[in-house]
Amino acid sequence: MNKFMLYGSVYRKGTIKDTENGHKIMNVRVFDFGGKESRDSLWIDCTLFDRTAILFDQFVENGDLVILNGSLKNKINKEKSWQFEMLVSDFQALPKIMADAWRQHNKKESTVAEDSEDRTNSTEEVPF
Numbered sequence: 472m473n474k475f476m477l478y479g480s481v482y483r484k485g486t487i488k489d490t491e492n493g494h495k496i497m498n499v500r501v502f503d504f505g506g507k508e509s510r511d512s513l514w515i516d517c518t519l520f521d522r523t524a525i526l527f528d529q530f531v532e533n534g535d536l537v538i539l540n541g542s543l544k545n546k547i548n549k550e551k552s553w554q555f556e557m558l559v560s561d562f563q564a565l566p567k568i569m570a571d572a573w574r575q576h577n578k579k580e581s582t583v584a585e586d587s588e589d590r591t592n593s594t595e596e597v598p599f
Contacts, residue, residue: 473542475557477515479503481535487524497524501539501557517541517557527562536565 485498496518503513517539519527531537541559548554 473544475541475543477501477503477517477539477541477557479513479515479537479539481531481533481537482514484528484531484533487528495521495524497528499527499559501537515555515557517559519559519562523559523561527559527564531562531564535567538563538565 479501481499482502483500487495487497490496497520499517499519501515501517503515539557539559539562541557541561543555543557545553546556
């Protein structure tokens with residue numbers, strides 16, 4: 472069974488489009504903060520359908536933190552290379568105050584990590 476849960480920030484929210492067979496579809500790009508290094512982070516293209524797309528459009532804005540549930544599928548992008556796409560079955564939008572607090576926390580963590588790296592690279596002797 473292919474189940475995937477993604478926690479991240481909405482980078483680009485598309486518009487809802489109607490398909491030929493009467494369904495609604497929306498494409499969204501989400502940034503997953505996978506770690507302290509930028510190479511650990513992921514950009515995931517997500518597709519939402521029908522009621523899920525309508526609710527997402529009403530309640531979520533660019534920059535909001537979300538938890539998405541669904542499945543992954545492979546697709547070939549414009550550069551002819553394989554890329555993952557998430558088919559979203561449901562989502563949870565986190566309150567804006569949580570998003571602000573989370574961003575502040577990450578800024579503090581990166582400052583603490585830089586300070587500890589500076590001390591690790593120091594040539595001072597430890598007195599014990």
